[in-house]
Amino acid sequence: MRGATILPAICGAHRDCRRLPSSPNCAEPFMRFVPENPDFRLSPFSGMAREHWVQAAVFLLEGVFAHLGNVREPLVFPRRSPEAYPRPGATWVSLRAQEMEGLARTFLIAAPLIEENPDLMVRGINVRDYYARQILQACDPSSPTFMGHAEDIARANGGQLAQQLVEVAALCIGLMSARTSVWSQYSEMERATIAACFHDHAHGKTHPHNWRFFNVLTGAFLEANEVAVDAVAMDGHLHALMAFYAGDGWYRDGLEFDYYSAWAFQFYGALWCDWTGYQRRPETARMIERRHGELMAVYPHFFGRNGESLLWGRSAIYRCAASSPLVAAFRLRETPIDPGWARRIASGNLLQFLGRDDLWMDEIPSLGFFGPCDPVLQSYSCAASPFWLAKIFQALSLPKDSPFWTAVENEGEWPRLGSGVQTVLLERPGLMATIHGSTGAAECRPGKLALAQSWYQRLAFNTAFPWEADDEAGATAMSYSLRRLGEDSSEAAGKWATPVAMRHGGFRDGVLYRQIIFRRNSPMPDVVIDLADIVIPGGVLRVDRVRADGECELRLGHFGLPHLHGMAPEIREWREDGAQFATAVCGERGLLLATYRGWSGVAAQVHTCKNVEAETSTVLYAVRSRGERMAEVSLLVTLMLHRTDGRHWTASETDLVREIVPATDCEAGVTVCFKDGEERTVDFSRIEGRLGG
Incomplete structure (x- = not known):
């Protein structure tokens, strides 16, 4: 596969009636999904066979239907965050949109269940009858819960689109899954x-990115049911969507690369192929299938050993929707992924969230990644939005004899790693995915970032150490932070800033090159940092070159370490051979930060309400202090390790670097000589000619 390179490895549902101990971070006490009678023969790692996925789906629906006063009212969940819509004074468009999200997204869970069992009852409610009635009312202009006509929505919403189009497409997915039990049971009228x-x-207005798939899927549903559509318009949307393809299995959704490539482009594309694509537009279907295959060749490396997904990019509240393209792959005619590994990842991803007691609020998934967390929300989030995770339940629409269900679970590449590391390089989207055998964690290093948004602007994302929000005091996790000093009189003077853009510089001789940019009040950057990552087992050695215009203070944060169960970490600091070390260990997780060159010290900062896993957390960070004026060009060398075994590092585990040899032009790079005999040369010369965004 051109562009993508895999480097050799371096050597029964119930609301938990047993009242298991609850986490102090738990929003809904004593509640989490526990599969009944797990099948460790077919699924030796997760215990999750098809019947347990059914249990999980019913478990979710039990929470959903707890919010129903009577069967004739729409599903509306409590608004627990001021960041969520509908906001005070909201128009009818916003009110209908939240109802549509509650209806359509939960229907994705219910649809495959009622296709198999039309008489399914949850909390005394016939699930099929409820959804059939509510879908009809949402589409009936004479109903008080009518979603609205497309033009009326745009007019009432100031010309802006609302969620209705998104939810119509979700209803189409659900109706295709419940074609016999729901769609065919309606009268002709x-x-x-x-x-x-x-x-x-x-045929209404849409956004010029992944939203075009909502038009396409809705059109495909109509075509599949012999309703005429504007074929020219649908083809136009398809052509525009295909044009977003970058290569290596990834589409660029608007400005960024993120999970929307996976849970939107690749997920919806596979459904479209299955519904009408192969039959009506076979060339486009084959293109989508081929691109999906390219993703499947690398996508498992974006999940931890137990199937954990990253908190990376916007819409983190969709959680295990991240594994939905692994499920959708089995709707294609050619499925180039090991079904046992695919189900192991998807089942683990499902349990990563449903198996936690801090996930729940009001008996449904909260607005957060784990528990409630406002910093991960967007303006389009409402209380029902997390049910986009229901995409993963398209697995239950696969035939029972699908390889996805019949294959024995396996761990794919993981057993061959030992304590080593394997890296996948995706040049076109500028991504590096790494799996660490010693910790079971997966990491993603982005390289092409155009937006100054903290969900994207991080040096790395890690499944074992999820994202934290920016720290205004300058200790932002897994990011450089900069404060301008001296005679700067701009509004930004004295404030800590994080990068506004990142560019990809390629991978050469074991080194990943990138560049981050800081700007002040003009489009021209005033501080540029050239980045060089040398990935090693359990972490990375960084060699970074700072190009500063004026005096500034600089910090580099490690991952955030959550204080689980209210327990603060044990922190140790020491110096050895001119390097300064700091470690922080809390429970099973630990971090190490060591500074070899260019830094003045290390420190630790306790954060409150920044981490998605705990109310408080600790960030280790390196410091270039105010009292030391930074040269116009400076080299910084930093070691950043992580572990998940609860142990502190031994002397042999930290004694990794034998020598750092500057280049002849000392600002052009260094050669790092490791104690095991390996060498890596960092060469920043001509980096500007290799950058791409």
Whole structure:
């Protein structure tokens, strides 16, 4: 596969009635999904066979239907965050949108269940009858819960789009999954009412990114049910979507690369192929299938050993939707992924969230990554939005004899790693994915970032040490932070800033090159840091070159370490052979930071309400202090390690670097000589000619 390189490895549902001890970070006490009678023969790692996925789906629906006063009202969940919509004074568009999210996203969970068992009852409610009635009412202009016509929505919303188009597409996915039990049970007139509403939204205004798939999927649903659509318009959307393809299995959604490539482009594309694509537009379907195959060749490296997904990019509240393209792969004619590894990842990803007692609020998944967390929310988030995780339950629409269900679980590449590390390089999207055998963690290093948003602007993302929000005091996790000093009179003077853009410089001789940019009040950067990552087992050795315009103070944060169960970490500091070391260990997780060159010291900062896993957390960070004026060009060498075994580092585990030899032009780079005999040369010369964003 051109562009993508895999480097050789371096040597029964119930609300937990047993009242298991609850985490102090738990929002809904004593509640988490525990599979009944796990099957460790078919699924030796997760215990999750198909029946346990059904248990998980019913478990979620039990929480959903706890919010229903009577069967004729829509699903509306409590708004627990001021960041969520609908906000005070909201228009009818916003009110209908939250109802549509509650209906459509939970229907994705229910649809495969009621196709298999139309008489399914949850909390005394016939699930099939409830959704069939609510879908019809949402599409009926005479109903008080009618979602609205596309033009009326745009007009009432100041010309802006709302969530209705998104949820129409979700209803289409659900109706295709429940085609016999729901769609075919409507009368001819009722189907015409629903089709007219869907047709209106399919041909309405959309956003010029992944949203085009909502038009395409809705059009495909109509085509599959013999309703005519504007083929020219649908083809236009498809062509625009295909043009976002960058290569190596990744689409660029707007400005960034993130999970939308996976849970939108690749997930929806596979469904479209299965519904109508292979039959009506076979060339495009084959293109989508081929691109999906390229993703499957590398995507498992974005998950931890137990199937954990990263908190990376926007919409973190969708959680285990990250593994939905692994499920959707089995809707394609060619499925180039090991089904046992695919199900192991997807089941682990499901349990990563549903198996936690801090996930729940009001008996449904909270607005956060684990527990409630406002910093991960976007303006389009409402209380029902987390149910986009339901995409993963398309697995239950696969045939029972699908290899996804019949293959024995396995761990793919992990057993061959030992304590080593394996890295996948994706030049086109500028991504590096790494799996660490010693810790079971997966990491992603982005390289092409255009937005100054903290969900993207990080040096790395790690499954064992999830993202933290920016720290205004200058100790932002896994990021450089800069404060301008001297005679700077701008508004930014004295404030800590994080990078506004990142560019990808390629991978050469064991070194990943990138560049981050800081700007002040003009489009021209005033501080540039050239980055060089040397990935090693359990971490990275960084050699970074700072190009500063004026006097500034600089900090580099490690990952955030959550204080689980209210326990603060044990921190140790020492000096050895001119390097300064600091470690922090809390429970099973630990971090090490060592500074070899260019820094004045290390420190630790306790954060409150920054970490997605705990109320408080600690960040180790390196410091270039105010009293030391930074040269116009300076080299910084830093070691950053992580571990997940609860142990502190021994002397032999930290004594990794034998010598750091500057280049002849000392600002052009260094050669790092490791104690094991390995050498890596960092060469920043001509980096500007190799950068791409």
